[in-house]
Amino acid sequence: MQIFVYKNIPIRLHISFLALVLLYIGYTGLKSGMFHMALISIMCILIFGSVLLHELGHALVARKLGYKTRHITLYPFGGIAALEMSQKNMADHPGDEFRIAIAGPAMNMVIAMFVLPLVFLKVPLCAELLIVNLAMGIFNLVPAFPMDGGRVLRSWITPRKGVQKATKIVLRVSFWFAWAFIVIGILNKLFMLPVIGILLLVTIRSESLRINNKTIGFLSRYF
Numbered sequence: 001m002q003i004f005v006y007k008n009i010p011i012r013l014h015i016s017f018l019a020l021v022l023l024y025i026g027y028t029g030l031k032s033g034m035f036h037m038a039l040i041s042i043m044c045i046l047i048f049g050s051v052l053l054h055e056l057g058h059a060l061v062a063r064k065l066g067y068k069t070r071h072i073t074l075y076p077f078g079g080i081a082a083l084e085m086s087q088k089n090m091a092d093h094p095g096d097e098f099r100i101a102i103a104g105p106a107m108n109m110v111i112a113m114f115v116l117p118l119v120f121l122k123v124p125l126c127a128e129l130l131i132v133n134l135a136m137g138i139f140n141l142v143p144a145f146p147m148d149g150g151r152v153l154r155s156w157i158t159p160r161k162g163v164q165k166a167t168k169i170v171l172r173v174s175f176w177f178a179w180a181f182i183v184i185g186i187l188n189k190l191f192m193l194p195v196i197g198i199l200l201l202v203t204i205r206s207e208s209l210r211i212n213n214k215t216i217g218f219l220s221r222y223f
């Protein structure tokens, strides 16, 4: 579902995102009353804004470097900036890959910097917004595909080993992170972590297949 267009980039909401958010807000309203429902609604909008700005960070730096963004789509567990690689493939430009990848977490850090003074002024929900942005920025720098840190790592290895070898190395690192997330998540009953671990394994599998076919197509999607 398209919600608006910013600098020629269509911004979309996946229907599952909307359904989940509305269900959650409705559930909070029934359980804890209108005040909490309003609070949760505002928090959802703030998180939505943070994810959107993270993706716009990727998209706007990509645009400066000559890559078009087909769309930005927000899902319940994060967003995707779908870049176009028809004129220029990022695999041949590790410097571009690095700048585009780092722009997302950098945007979260900028938001955190703006929010920090408001936390000291005890403005409601700002402490939560700060934590969300710090967590989003730092977690995305874990050096595993499909997170931004995985791309940063590959962009460092590519100039020395070539993109194929660099991708294989990052895939191996990602594999260990995926299983670490699954095990740590289960042991500590943090059920978001195994979900992320499985997402990593799915990405690793599809990217390994592409590497064996010598095409690197996955590159076009930034989380």
Ligand SMILES: [Zn+2]
Residues within 6 Å of the ligand: 054, 058, 104, 105, 140, 148, 222, 223
């Ligand atoms: Zn990102």
